[in-house]
Amino acid sequence: MTAPRIGFIGAGNMATSLIGGMLQNSFKAGQILASDTSAEQLERLHRQFGIHTTTDNAELARDCDVLVLSVKPQVMQAVCAALPAPRRSGQLVISIAAGITCDSLAAWLGADTPLIRCMPNTPALRGQGVSGLFAVPRVSAEQRKLAESILNAVGISLWLEQESQIDAVTAVSGSGPAYFFYLMEAMTDAGEQLGLPREVAERLTLFTALGAADMAVHSDVDTAELRRRVTSPNGTTERAINSFAADDLPGMVARAMRAAAERSAELSRELA
């Protein structure tokens, strides 16, 4: 069987992360195509990855076995409406856009389109991505496997039973890297305020984050227990954790993630 051709419509941050991760895995540059309105963005991608690029979205729709719709939610309807119809038989469409429902995509692309909604995240670039996937019933087992092969090349993927769960996935892992980056920014700033050179504070912060995440992923015990093991009675960590608790860190996180999930659902209504 010839390698499936995968076309990314919208070649921005997330598409770049996915393409970069795929090329470090089993995918070849010759089977990946990307289109974008920005010639500059395409030139960068072509130089970086050696993939075929074009400003013509329709070319990808004609040539590819899988279309990955990776434009911003606000332009998705116009992008879908401008694609040629009917498309290749059996062509799978994967949308990674926050908040765009399968019903909307089916209305814009045709009711018989095999559709998968996916919420990836940018660590895909390093093969450390995590994605939630939801397929409409008309997607075949083979097409599900094809989607998995793309997302598993850049990390891990989890299938969802209900489409509405994508809002929660967006709040947890889609937006999640930004929360950790924000915490790392704050820890670096605080380390500098405590008298460390900025580069030293940053290095300490980043490797602590990496080490903690790696330990948690490979641990037999949960993160609460791992936290307890760092926290000596009446020691330094206890003071810091008590300070976080007094400022209601868990409540802050819950409110922020609720806001993200609500925004995802709101986008679905706004852009339907």
Ligand SMILES: NC(=O)C1=CN([C@@H]2O[C@H](COP(=O)(O)OP(=O)(O)OC[C@H]3O[C@@H](n4cnc5c(N)ncnc54)[C@H](O)[C@@H]3O)[C@@H](O)[C@H]2O)C=CC1
């Ligand atoms: N950035 C992230 O961490 C994540 C983003 N997403 C989703 O991925 C999608 C893309 O997000 P980003 O990559 O962050 O945005 P981005 O702005 O970096 O990329 C979007 C690209 O689409 C291009 N574009 C605009 N109009 C176009 C058109 N008519 N035809 C072809 N290309 C066009 C833009 O020039 C841009 O390069 C969004 O729908 C977002 O919800 C999903 C998960 C994570």
Ligand SMILES: O=C(O)[C@@H]1CCC=N1
């Ligand atoms: O902020 C956003 O809307 C997109 C979706 C998840 C991450 N970035």
